[in-house]
Amino acid sequence: MANQKLYAGVKLRETRTRLGLTQKEFAAKLGVSLPYLNQMENNNRPVSTGVVLALAQEFGFDVTELSVGDAERMVTDMREALADPVFAEATPPLADLRLAASNAPALARAFIDLHRAYRQTHERLASLDEALGREDGRVQPSPWEEVRDFFHYCDNYIDAVDRAAEHFSCPDGQSKDAMTLAIEALQAEGVSVENSNNGELRGYDADTRILRISSRADLATQRFQLLHQVALLTQSKLLDATLDFARFQSNEARAIARIGLANYFAGAALLPYRPFLEAAQSTRHDLERLADQFGASIEQVAHRLSTLQRPGAKGVPFFFVRVDQAGTITKRHSATRLQFARFGGACPLWNVHRAFETPGRFLRQLAETPDGVRYFCLARDVSKQGGAWGAPVRRFAIGLGCEVRHADQLVYADDLDVARKAAFEPIGISCRICERKSCHQRSVPPLERRLNVNPNHRGVLPYEIAE
Structure with a gap:
């Protein structure tokens, strides 16, 4: 490489x-x-x-x-789309995909959008009656996927919103207490804040101008929800301008993206860019120390680390992912060459799946992807308590990582032998685009390889992958 x-x-x-x-x-x-x-x-x-x-x-x-950005993401996205069995007889080589992503990015993105539309149409055949009943018969991406792709191709860094949040939290260049600033900003808008115990995290009544925040939630969540409402009330022009620029295809996508941008503002205000970047570097990215210093959760800190991509002041390029107990990716972002599967779950060999087995502990992993790139991976479970007896508990696992060349900047990698090749575990992205021949966890064959099937011999898999 x-x-x-x-x-x-x-x-x-x-x-x-x-x-x-x-x-x-x-x-x-x-x-x-x-x-x-x-x-x-x-x-x-x-x-x-x-x-x-x-x-x-x-x-x-x-x-x-x-060397990073849309081209690498589009190559990964095209490979995953081409893993669809419909392309089984006409799969272009990887070199052609790289050329398309570099020379014709608009065409590559159109292909990705076309495959997404095809996949959604295929999945919705069971509800054809409902589809035919709509006045607008065009096939559109789901609002959720459209918003996800917007943040994906923005590198999960929205400069104007990020700087506005930093200015809010550091009005004189020094970081202030986020909760105090949020309450003052809301009071300036004529909004009063009350505690709530009805199970809702946040509820705002525009008529009475009363904002209710769950008393069951931890302080980090309360701070975040206060800042989210501050964004909706005080940054509406900035949010609208960003949404206008994105040109979403539906009102639903625009509404979801508005929530996403308000969440972005809240996270960036809770963890303002320059103070947080300096603290991350001085603590060598110790998530627990950063969470304590800024009054944030481990997940909030990990997610924020993956967004530190401001031109001229970039942090370590991290990937960040959150998965549920079924292995479904519920949050994903990567400022590295590693790009997550757009559809389905993540590689089962990745340590993020083992985090559920060791609650409250950080798991470390040295991993190598099929392209030869080596990574340091950190995983931990995160539980969102219901706040009362009998209330449901939401369980997730988060993964944070970077290319191993940055490992010396992470306190978690201090005693690991990153120079020893055998220390790195092989992981992939998606089985259909992973070319490893001997993976014992493979669920489906790789798209770009022929198979040898011998009924008289059986190994770990019921087939052998040919060269």
């Missing part, structure tokens, strides 16, 4: 367009000829080391943006 050539034509064109430069002007500043720049922008040549240095020196460009 270290010797892989870097093709980033789309990023180069986007950068030049944003700077308002012609190809001739841009080539001069990068110290290359006009034909050479044209070839790089069209991915006929890789980006040279000299150009990478010139981008950093001339424009202060964060060169890590050239």
Whole structure:
């Protein structure tokens, strides 16, 4: 992976367009000829080391943006879509997918959207009568998936909302108590805050301007819900502008995204960017110390760490995921090359699934994906108590991780031998796109390999994967 050539034509064109430069002007500043720049922008040549240095020196460009982002995500998403049996006889090689994601990202995204529409149509055949009864017969993505993809392709970092939240929590450059600031902001809007014991986390009555917060919830949840309501009441113009930019296809998707943006503001206000980044670096990403320092939960801290991707002030690129006891992914984000399956569960060999067996403990894992990239993975169970006898308890497990080259910045990796190849466990993304031949947990065959089936011999699997 270290010797892989870097093709980033789309990023180069986007950068030049944003700077308002012609190809001739841009080539001069990068110290290359006009034909050479044209070839790089069209991915006929890789980006040279000299150009990478010139981008950093001339424009202060964060060169890590050239190698991660939409292209890697789209390659993973296309591979997963092509794992659908409908494509079994016409699967393009991985090199072609990378070219499509780099050279024609709009076409690649259209393909992903088309497959999603096909999959949803296939799943809804059982309810065809209901579908035919709608006035609008167009096939649309589910609102939930549309919003999920919006945050996915924004790298889960919304700059304007993040900076507004930081300004709210640090009005004079110093971090203030989030709950105090939230109550003051609500009082300035004529809203009074009361405790509630009816099982609802948060309830706002616009007529009486009374906000009720569950007294059963822990303090971290109460702070978060107060800040969520602050976002809805004081940041409506900013939220609307962001939603207008996203151009969601349905009112339902827009409404869900509004909640998502308010949640983003709440998390960013509870854990303001620069103070939190500095604390994360000084504690070497100790989740418990960070949770105690900022009055947040372990899950809130882990999720926030995965969003520290502000240009010019990036933190360690983490992935973050939350799964339920059935293995279903309920939250997912990755600022790394590892991209989670869009459909179905995660790899069963991943330590996040074992977290349910050891409640209250952090599990560590050194893992290697089929592309040869090695990761440090941290997992822990999180339980959301009902707050009363007989109230249901919601149980999840969260996973947080980064490429192993960043492991020295994590306190959890101090005594692990990251240089020993045998220490790394093989994990994948989804069985249909995982090429490992000897996985004892494989559920379905890999799409891009032929099978040998011998009825007289049986190993762990009822077939062998051919070369």
